[in-house]
Amino acid sequence: MTDGTSVETLTGSSHRDEQAPGIDPALAAFADRKVSVAVALAIVLAIGVSAYVLHGQSSPALAISLLFGAAFGIVLQRARFCFFCMFREWFDDRAPQGVLGLIVALAVGLVGTTLVFGAWLPDAGTGRLPPDAFIGPVSFALVAAGMVFGAGMAISGSCVSAHLYRLGEGSATAPFALIGTIIGFILGFISWNTVYLAAVADASVVWLPRTLGYAGHLLVAGLVLGLIAYAVTRSAPQKPAEHARARDQATAIFVDRWPAWIGGAIIGVLATMSYLRVAPLGVTAEIGSRARQLAGALELAPTRLQGLDGLRGCIAVVRDALLSPNGAFVLGLVAASLASALVAGQFKPQRPRIDHVLRGLTGGVLLGWGAMTGLGCTVGTLFSGITAGALSGWVFGASLFTGTAVTLWSGRRLGLLPRG
């Protein structure tokens, strides 16, 4: 871990061997943190009640976004589903499990999203794009955004979504990384019009099912994912890491780290359901619009962002509502990951040290600029993009991991980034 919390291992957190006498074995895992568990239950209950109330107030989109966010937060926290950590486990130790988990998530999401698209756009070749999918222009700007975002992951130790769930774990880096992200977004707004005119305006928006058909796209994407899976497995150490067997089901679910592929499979299903009901998964829309409000108040950013503020008739995208569906999603994510961490005994707030602050802010600024310029992050542009059949998702993903690898390698050579 780069933010000072305990080092992640594939075997999950250790737990005490001794068991208090007279305790139900199913509850033994939580015997030493009854208060934490009670607080976690209260949080989960509060999320449920909030969703119920919102639904009753004719805000079903907010209610369901809150619940999707909560489910997403729990899975992220339980599976330690962090794009950077998964990549780093392979990059440093050639441990393929994390990357395979990501591939499972993409594969399940691809199948699920294609099912949804088949109903919405029976013919992918009509020239129309599925509504509000993360399908963006493919340009040099996207490559640059990916590289910069990847560097930000390496420096701050996570992508934006993982910083959000680590906020719930009391991470010392996450708050600074998120502040940095907002600053980075504002820098992205300032540079956007120049970047747009130089690279984005004439770039092609490539939706793979349009040329390959749904079936062809699934075959090609499946083949690419299969090749990546083969490559990372082939380079794996001869002896795979032993999974410590949990003594009971409760420990396996609530304390130990879930196998990455289970987390990935659940995220693939969540992504499909979320797209069907509200919007594709993404965690930066709300952060971006808040950053834009701030930039507007400080008169830092241009009032018009070319190509982004499009014609919407009389309906303006003015963020005056207290909470957008994406805002509810992010709040649900953070609150539920806190509850999940409390139950697991992984809520360990730390006093920030200067290196937490510096690396959080620096990495965060890069994450923010990359997410704004790339029109999304690892969850939106990469994950939701690839599952929707966007070439931009693949390009952003390849650029991002290249940026991470280069930054890790050079940062360690220069003694600026620790190993592990």
Added chain:
Amino acid sequence: MKSIIATTLAMGLGAVALATASFAQGSSPLVNGEWLEKNLNDPKVRVVEVSVEPGVYERGHIPGAQNVVWHTDLVDTVTRDIASKEKFQELTRKLGVDQDTTVVLYGDNNNWFAAWGAWVFDVYGVKNVKLLDGGRKKWEADKRPLDTRNASVQPGKLTVSEPNQKLRARLADIRAASDSKNATIVDIRSADEYSGKIFAPPGSQELTVRAGHVPGALNVPWGRAVSEDGTFKSADELKKLYAAAGIDGSKPIIVYCRIGERSSHTWFLLSKILGYDVKNDDGSWTEYGNSVGVPVVNVAGTVWSGK
């Protein structure tokens, strides 16, 4: 005895059914959710959603409804104009509209774009076009069912007419009406747009170099015609409301807004509910306020976005 009760009940129900059917089949330009839900399986009824938010239709629409995208299906994307006759003809075929079909349009945002759709349908002479009163908002509030499946319909055989220019006001028409005062001009934008305090609602990107309104235009913001639940106020209320503003149908009427789509909502109620002679100016303020050599009234004193 039982049979008498059953017969009476059946007759009563039949009368109710006839009454609700005639509600749509008759002269009313509106249908309510209750009627529509009962008639969803009628092959002579085609339900069409015209919403502005992308993904709204896909994530749940009225069962059997088809989707029309206003800014690509209903407009000409090259010239600033409504869809060409050929393009619109193709659209009605695709939607399965025949000579005797009742087309029910509805959408988000208080039926703004559905009303715009109704205006385009009317321009091309499609009869029996109704709005679902209250649109999506009321349908959802009444907890009526939604569906995510695509409807498949037999292609329609309707032949559309030449565009009826009597329903459209062009820049020359609104200029002439402003000078001669032989028509009532209604500006349905907000009071701040009308006065020139602001050039457009916040976030709108299609702007004009000047703010204000057409000389002689009366300001009745479109929202005054709508109840809290999104439905139109009653015909009597509407009549009073517009009469109080000096609009009584004694002269032809021209309505405009910023891009011609909110004004369709007012065009619909004045022409279809109150039966007045109304033209919609789809060039609206974005055409008028950018034209060279036309006078504007600007009480706020804004010129070229300065003072």
